[in-house]
Amino acid sequence: MNNKPKRKKLKVGPNLRAFSADSWQLRPRQRMAHVSAVLQVLLKRNLLVPKGKALDIGTGFGYGAIALSKIGLEVHGFDICKGRLNEGLSKIVGAENGIKSAQKVRVNNKLYFSASRSGRVQEKDNSFDIAFSFYTSPYIFESKNLAEYSRLIKPGGKLVVTTDIDLDNTVTRLANANWGKFTVEHVLSIKGVRDKTVIIFQNKK
Numbered sequence: 001m002n003n004k005p006k007r008k009k010l011k012v013g014p015n016l017r018a019f020s021a022d023s024w025q026l027r028p029r030q031r032m033a034h035v036s037a038v039l040q041v042l043l044k045r046n047l048l049v050p051k052g053k054a055l056d057i058g059t060g061f062g063y064g065a066i067a068l069s070k071i072g073l074e075v076h077g078f079d080i081c082k083g084r085l086n087e088g089l090s091k092i093v094g095a096e097n098g099i100k101s102a103q104k105v106r107v108n109n110k111l112y113f114s115a116s117r118s119g120r121v122q123e124k125d126n127s128f129d130i131a132f133s134f135y136t137s138p139y140i141f142e143s144k145n146l147a148e149y150s151r152l153i154k155p156g157g158k159l160v161v162t163t164d165i166d167l168d169n170t171v172t173r174l175a176n177a178n179w180g181k182f183t184v185e186h187v188l189s190i191k192g193v194r195d196k197t198v199i200i201f202q203n204k205k
């Protein structure tokens with residue numbers, strides 16, 4: 001029997017319903033490799049400082065948070081979906097059923113996770129130097145969520161959004177969307193990895 005997960009057919013329409021090939025979340029090796037490749041490009045171009053505190057928004061199984069912690073940042077990864085977080089913790093980090101609520105759980109001194117919904121993250125104002133949304137989804141620019149990210153990220157800090165989709169000019173439309181207090185600083189195209197585009201915003205609060 002073929003137990004391989006079926007690749008979902010993407011629905012990417014003019015309403016920007018999906019920005020990523022979501023089924024890739026089920027492939028830890030590839031996802032980790034691609035997230036790490038993006039971070040290496042940012043480091044090489046001096047667009048990322050490998051210290052300080054980072055937020056990984058919608059961390060899913062936690063790939064982005066883990067990759068960020070490995071290069072030296074202290075990371076809080078959160079996701080609305082407890083099941084994904086706990087599956088990630090058990091498969092990738094080897095811990096069991098640790099994440100039950102929005103209270104953050106420590107994996108090690110660089111890595112924390114919580115089951116939080118954007119808009120309800122239990123962290124103080126200006127706690128983070130940078131926030132990431134790897135393989136972003138449309139909830140990211142709901143105005144209440146952007147207001148929260150702006151509150152959590154220091155003034156002048158960065159919000160980094162990646163997508164592997166550019167159908168119907170998704171990237172241009174993402175870059176031109178209303179991002180509240182965030183303004184676009186860089187749009188990078190990274191060839192050879194699935195994350196084709198990285199948009200870096202600055203928090204102008």
Ligand SMILES: C[S@@+](CC[C@H](N)C(=O)[O-])C[C@H]1O[C@@H](n2cnc3c(N)ncnc32)[C@H](O)[C@@H]1O
Nearest residue numbers: 025058059060079080081117118134135137139
């Ligand atoms: C396309 S996946 C990306 C996952 C992860 N960043 C990665 O690179 O594998 C989007 C994630 O956002 C999470 N999500 C959706 N709405 C959310 C919300 N309002 N607050 C927090 N997480 C949310 C989903 O549960 C999902 O894990």
